[in-house]
Amino acid sequence: MTVLNQDQVRSAPTGELVLSMRGIDKNFGAVQALTAIDLDIYSGEVVALVGDNGAGKSTLIKILAGVHPKDGGTITYGDRPVSINNPAESNELGIATVYQDLALCDNLDVVANLFLGHELGRATIDEVEMEKRSWDLLRQLSARIPSVRIPVASLSGGQRQTVAIARSLIGDPRIVILDEPTAALGVAQTAEVLNLIERLRERGLAVVLISHNMADVQAVADRIVVLRLGRNNGEFTVAEVTYEDIIAAITGATDNAVTRRAQARVDAAGDAAVAAGASPDAAPPEEDRP
Ligand SMILES: Nc1ncnc2c1ncn2[C@@H]1O[C@H](COP(=O)(O)OP(=O)(O)O)[C@@H](O)[C@H]1O
Numbered sequence: 001m002t003v004l005n006q007d008q009v010r011s012a013p014t015g016e017l018v019l020s021m022r023g024i025d026k027n028f029g030a031v032q033a034l035t036a037i038d039l040d041i042y043s044g045e046v047v048a049l050v051g052d053n054g055a056g057k058s059t060l061i062k063i064l065a066g067v068h069p070k071d072g073g074t075i076t077y078g079d080r081p082v083s084i085n086n087p088a089e090s091n092e093l094g095i096a097t098v099y100q101d102l103a104l105c106d107n108l109d110v111v112a113n114l115f116l117g118h119e120l121g122r123a124t125i126d127e128v129e130m131e132k133r134s135w136d137l138l139r140q141l142s143a144r145i146p147s148v149r150i151p152v153a154s155l156s157g158g159q160r161q162t163v164a165i166a167r168s169l170i171g172d173p174r175i176v177i178l179d180e181p182t183a184a185l186g187v188a189q190t191a192e193v194l195n196l197i198e199r200l201r202e203r204g205l206a207v208v209l210i211s212h213n214m215a216d217v218q219a220v221a222d223r224i225v226v227l228r229l230g231r232n233n234g235e236f237t238v239a240e241v242t243y244e245d246i247i248a249a250i251t252g253a254t255d256n257a258v259t260r261r262a263q264a265r266v267d268a269a270g271d272a273a274v275a276a277g278a279s280p281d282a283a284p285p286e287e288d289r290p
């Protein structure tokens with residue numbers, strides 16, 4: 001496991017620091033939802049924001065999305081401090097947020113959903129151009145959509161998620177925030193959305209991925225930021241962290257069912273090695289990944 005200090009974290013990703021949050025506080029009446037949260041977001045990087053229900057993930061990204069005002073702390077975009085007072089200001093800064101409910105219009109087709117609020121052409125909407133751009137965008141994302149002229153209601157969950165993510169790119173953002181994009185999806189559709197997230201990173205976008213699925217996080221994220229009870233509770237590079245470490249940071253426990261099972265495997269392997277006449281340290285067990 002590698003727990004990075006702030007200086008190491010900053011030098012780790014290859015991309016450019018796009019936005020940083022420092023000391024973010026937020027309360028809802030008596031509920032202190034966030035306390036002194038720090039978060040850095042880099043271009044060309046997927047940062048996963050993980051934590052148990054109520055940890056403060058959605059509240060933190062809603063501050064970036066201009067849905068909730070922060071009560072304290074600073075947000076720096078590039079090298080200037082910014083305030084994000086409403087969703088329009090968030091969009092103007094180049095931040096696009098895809099919420100879990102997707103907010104698609106079921107009865108409208110893919111093109112109409114992609115360009116909703118951004119319709120091309122002045123007096124008349126240029127349908128031909130919008131359809132062409134829709135295909136271009138979906139092709140760039142390697143998205144598998146059968147037709148852009150069918151209502152989104154007839155698409156699969158993964159395809160709907162794809163349309164919602166593609167729509168977020170219409171305004172040419174630098175940061176894309178995805179709140180639980182695979183929560184409602186099956187295995188194949190999840191794989192498709194994870195591929196799509198990799199396309200976003202390849203395009204140099206900064207991706208913030210909220211997920212409670214550690215397999216997804218380990219498959220696609222570069223860095224993991226853990227929140228617990230509204231506070232930072234660990235930051236890891238995915239290449240060097242185990243599933244057990246992440247779970248321990250999320251739950252705040254070094255002793256839980258997952259770590260106990262892992263320890264049981266270590267003990268069993270040690271016993272087996274002793275039985276085979278080797279020292280317990282001679283054959284370290286392979287690390288189990290979920
Ligand atoms: N609009 C709200 N009004 C009051 N309390 C809220 C509101 N939104 C979130 N909270 C509280 O803030 C805390 C963090 O919630 P949330 O950000 O939704 O967590 P997560 O997304 O990690 O599950 C929880 O205690 C939650 O009940």
Ligand SMILES: [Mg+2]
Nearest residue numbers: 054057058059
């Ligand atoms: Mg949430």
